Amino acid sequence: MTLNMPFHSEPHRTLYLSFQNITVLHNDRKILDNVSGAACPGEILAVMGPSGSGKTTLLDSLSCQRKMGTVGRICVNGEPLSKKWRRKICYVLQDEIFFPSLTLRETVTYAALLRLPEKMPKIEKIAVVDSIIESLELTSCQHTKFGDYMNRGLSGGEKRRANIACELLTNPLLMLLDEPTSGLDSHAAISLMKILKRYAIQEQKTVVITVHQPSSEMFRMFDKLLLLYNGCTAYFGGVNNICEYFQDIGVVIKPHYNPAEFVLEQIKSNPDTREKLFVAAKESYSNFLNQNCLGTNGIIEANEIERFCSKAMASNEEKHQDNVLINHIIHNYYNDVHMSGNRLGSESKESRLNFNLESCQRSCEEATQQLCPSELQSDTSTLPIDNPDWLDYPTQFHTQFRVLSNRNFKEAKARMLSKLNWFQTIGLSLMTGAIWYDIPRTEEYLHDLQGWMFFSQTYWMLFALFGALNSFPSEREVINKERRSGSYRLSAYYLAKMFGELPLVVTLPTVYLLISYSLLGCSSLKLFLLMLVFLLLNTVVAQSVGFFIGACCMDMNVSITLSALYTLATQLFGGFLSTRIPEFLSWIRYTSMIHYAYQNMQILEFREGAPIVCKQPSSYEACANSDTIPYEDILRSQNYTTPLWLNTLVLVSFLVLFRGLGYTVLRYFRCPRT
Numbered sequence: 001m002t003l004n005m006p007f008h009s010e011p012h013r014t015l016y017l018s019f020q021n022i023t024v025l026h027n028d029r030k031i032l033d034n035v036s037g038a039a040c041p042g043e044i045l046a047v048m049g050p051s052g053s054g055k056t057t058l059l060d061s062l063s064c065q066r067k068m069g070t071v072g073r074i075c076v077n078g079e080p081l082s083k084k085w086r087r088k089i090c091y092v093l094q095d096e097i098f099f100p101s102l103t104l105r106e107t108v109t110y111a112a113l114l115r116l117p118e119k120m121p122k123i124e125k126i127a128v129v130d131s132i133i134e135s136l137e138l139t140s141c142q143h144t145k146f147g148d149y150m151n152r153g154l155s156g157g158e159k160r161r162a163n164i165a166c167e168l169l170t171n172p173l174l175m176l177l178d179e180p181t182s183g184l185d186s187h188a189a190i191s192l193m194k195i196l197k198r199y200a201i202q203e204q205k206t207v208v209i210t211v212h213q214p215s216s217e218m219f220r221m222f223d224k225l226l227l228l229y230n231g232c233t234a235y236f237g238g239v240n241n242i243c244e245y246f247q248d249i250g251v252v253i254k255p256h257y258n259p260a261e262f263v264l265e266q267i268k269s270n271p272d273t274r275e276k277l278f279v280a281a282k283e284s285y286s287n288f289l290n291q292n293c294l295g296t297n298g299i300i301e302a303n304e305i306e307r308f309c310s311k312a313m314a315s316n317e318e319k320h321q322d323n324v325l326i327n328h329i330i331h332n333y334y335n336d337v338h339m340s341g342n343r344l345g346s347e348s349k350e351s352r353l354n355f356n357l358e359s360c361q362r363s364c365e366e367a368t369q370q371l372c373p374s375e376l377q378s379d380t381s382t383l384p385i386d387n388p389d390w391l392d393y394p395t396q397f398h399t400q401f402r403v404l405s406n407r408n409f410k411e412a413k414a415r416m417l418s419k420l421n422w423f424q425t426i427g428l429s430l431m432t433g434a435i436w437y438d439i440p441r442t443e444e445y446l447h448d449l450q451g452w453m454f455f456s457q458t459y460w461m462l463f464a465l466f467g468a469l470n471s472f473p474s475e476r477e478v479i480n481k482e483r484r485s486g487s488y489r490l491s492a493y494y495l496a497k498m499f500g501e502l503p504l505v506v507t508l509p510t511v512y513l514l515i516s517y518s519l520l521g522c523s524s525l526k527l528f529l530l531m532l533v534f535l536l537l538n539t540v541v542a543q544s545v546g547f548f549i550g551a552c553c554m555d556m557n558v559s560i561t562l563s564a565l566y567t568l569a570t571q572l573f574g575g576f577l578s579t580r581i582p583e584f585l586s587w588i589r590y591t592s593m594i595h596y597a598y599q600n601m602q603i604l605e606f607r608e609g610a611p612i613v614c615k616q617p618s619s620y621e622a623c624a625n626s627d628t629i630p631y632e633d634i635l636r637s638q639n640y641t642t643p644l645w646l647n648t649l650v651l652v653s654f655l656v657l658f659r660g661l662g663y664t665v666l667r668y669f670r671c672p673r674t
């Protein structure tokens with residue numbers, strides 16, 4: 001089975017990764033200590049080690065997600081790892097971060113629509129989705145939702161493969177996978193590894209995975225192994241000759257033993273072996289380079305080096321300077337062959353070459369210097385960009401907006417219009433309708449009527465604010481993951497979130513008003529529509545505040561506390577609960593959205609609705625000359641003097657302000673590292 005990817009039409013690119021002396025410090029503790037290694041196109045480099053040995057930290061460093069306290073050199077194709085290259089690297093995390101209410105197929109399709117090039121027709125994008133789903137053996141579960149701890153969905157292995165499917169869409173040159181097989185049964189783990197191996201070979205991709213304790217079968221699929229223990233390198237090199245390597249340093253792997261398990265066991269339990277391995281591994285990086293130049297024992301088959309070098313060269317026909325190391329090795333190889341031509345005996349004719357070890361080692365070291373010219377820490381330079389498209393987003397703003405609006409709508413629908421929310425809304429509407437049923441429009445019941453208005457505004461403020469707050473932490477994870485991979489612009493996501501969720505935000509308040517206000521005694525359709533507009537405006541403002549607080553606070557407890565404080569203050573200063581607010585605190589009401597929304601509702605109800613009949617004796621002066629109370633007098637008695645348009649303008653300003661602040665926080669303060 002082949003991955004029917006559309007990228008074959010592009011000039012084939014490959015990526016050679018090398019990293020040298022990666023050291024990661026955290027509070028003076030060395031999490032990684034001078035770790036070096038390399039990975040070639042078409043190969044799998046396995047990073048193995050006991051729990052806590054630094055495997056994930058190494059992948060974090062290689063993907064540039066961990067810069068603080070990290071030193072060392074990371075190079076790709078001879079260039080320091082720059083932003084240009086980062087777009088060509090995918091990092092599949094151990095955790096699967098997805099929207100639980102979307103199906104696997106929907107998730108991969110949205111990823112394809114966002115991450116495949118704009119110019120590719122939709123039908124071709126869907127074909128890629130089909131191909132990837134089939135290749136990863138996900139066809140049978142493609143219509144299953146991801147699910148969460150409440151509603152079970154895809155299995156762990158299926159989620160793991162779905163994660164990989166989304167990353168494959170971008171046609172990365174380097175795949176970093178953090179424990180892709182953990183939690184899978186041996187069959188599923190082997191099957192996943194086979195898929196990765198096939199992908200690496202067929203597409204000439206470079207794959208780096210971390211793994212705990214692979215089975216013998218899985219171990220044989222790796223090409224190179226980097227063994228870590230307590231952040232130190234215990235082994236780096238090929239997998240094929242690992243038994244001989246350990247034998248040479250006095251660690252004999254018993255026959256029929258899984259080498260991976262045996263070595264890990266020895267490292268953990270035997271301090272002497274550990275020391276031996278650390279000492280031997282100090283030279284492993286240069287050994288590795290030597291082996292690539294010379295082969296084992298300094299002898300190399302000519303066709304071997306041809307194969308090794310041609311892999312990168314053939315794929316970079318247009319830019320053969322891409323792979324500095326390979327070029328350098330070839331150059332030195334032929335120089336050496338030429339220079340030592342006299343020394344080459346009949347073996348050279350048989351394509352068997354034995355050349356100067358020191359010379360090659362020197363050349364490899366030089367190549368490595370060339371390969372990694374700058375320190376990771378100072379890697380802020382912008383290198384010449386051969387193809388500026390790499391820095392652009394794959395799709396245009398309008399496509400991102402359209403796809404994300406659609407996805408937001410689908411994702412939020414299950415959450416916002418859940419059965420529980422419908423039940424709550426209809427139940428509450430009926431309850432308020434029963435309490436305020438056909439309320440007499442007289443001065444005696446004026447306070448009751450105002451109570452309904454205040455309650456309605458407050459309830460929908462709380463509903464929208466806490467709803468937005470609740471959904472945000474999980475959503476933030478997803479958008480951070482997608483932004484890290486450069487899928488879309490934050491502005492497109494932000495606008496799409498506003499517009500995509502709008503029909504959902506307004507549905508339940510509309511149903512509430514329809515039931516509750518009708519039971520209460522709404523006098524005209526015009527009044528109903530006007531009341532609805534202002535209830536919805538308040539709801540959308542509250543959602544913006546919830547979104548802003550959610551974006552600011554990483555800790556859910558803090559965001560709940562802040563939201564509770566804000567909403568309580570908003571209610572206290574809203575004008576219904578107390579009209580005797582001390583002068584020095586009265587300015588706070590101007591920050592209360594309820595203050596404006598509640599005022600607007602009263603203006604509409606008392607101006608447009610049936611008039612309020614005076615009681616006898618009345619507390620309103622106007623009742624001396626009239627049977628009904630003018631709406632201005634009702635508002636003035638509560639010290640409300642601002643007109644409808646001004647209240648509306650303030651609410652719209654709140655909306656713009658909190659949306660803007662939310663965007664700014666996400667853009668500048670909660671920006672995922674790329």
Ligand SMILES: Nc1ncnc2c1ncn2[C@@H]1O[C@H](COP(=O)(O)OP(=O)(O)OP(=O)(O)O)[C@@H](O)[C@H]1O
Pocket residue numbers: 026031049050051052053054055056057058
């Ligand atoms: N941000 C951090 N703060 C403190 N300690 C950290 C941090 N990141 C990693 N560590 C520590 O560094 C060590 C290596 O962690 P890492 O997650 O890289 O290990 P690992 O080999 O991937 O482990 P596992 O196989 O259990 O996932 C651990 O002891 C961990 O506690």
